[in-house]
Amino acid sequence: MPDVMSAEILLRERGLRVTPQRQSVLRLFLENAGQHWSADQVREKLLPNMPGLARGTTYKVLDELVRGNICEELPTPQGTAIYGLRLAPHHHFVCRACHRWFDVGVEGLDQLAMVGGPPDAVVDEVAVTFLGTCGDCG
Ligand SMILES: [Zn+2]
Ligand SMILES: [Zn+2]
Numbered sequence: 001m002p003d004v005m006s007a008e009i010l011l012r013e014r015g016l017r018v019t020p021q022r023q024s025v026l027r028l029f030l031e032n033a034g035q036h037w038s039a040d041q042v043r044e045k046l047l048p049n050m051p052g053l054a055r056g057t058t059y060k061v062l063d064e065l066v067r068g069n070i071c072e073e074l075p076t077p078q079g080t081a082i083y084g085l086r087l088a089p090h091h092h093f094v095c096r097a098c099h100r101w102f103d104v105g106v107e108g109l110d111q112l113a114m115v116g117g118p119p120d121a122v123v124d125e126v127a128v129t130f131l132g133t134c135g136d137c138g
Contacts, residue, residue, distance in 0.1 A: 010070060036083065037083060039062055046058075070087065072084050091130070092129050098134060
């Protein structure tokens with residue numbers, strides 16, 4: 001089972017103890033690269049194989065994966081955070097119709113400069129979100 005292995009290796013690499021819950025959540029994201037889901041969606045997908053998976057546990061595991069720099073947590077206008085794999089920095093395109101998030105690259109990022117903002121602010125990351133309509137919805 002190569003996917004189980006890579007989830008296990010990744011957890012160890014990021015200094016996280018390997019638990020069945022962490023492995024299952026991470027494997028789900030590794031097997032569905034580029035997908036972004038809410039905690040409830042993650043739980044729904046895992047429930048058939050992990051009937052005892054509690055809602056709180058799902059949130060806890062996702063939070064641990066975010067803090068271990070494996071996953072990203074993205075706030076949405078709907079109020080529910082969604083989660084995705086973030087093994088490398090990337091940006092997003094969000095479809096306004098189906099609310100799906102897609103990982104994208106950005107060209108010309110080095111030309112961006114912040115205008116205004118709090119005095120003496122130090123920028124350490126730029127996250128670009130493109131909004132529009134995906135091909136399925138357009
Ligand atoms: Zn769409
Ligand atoms: Zn993403």
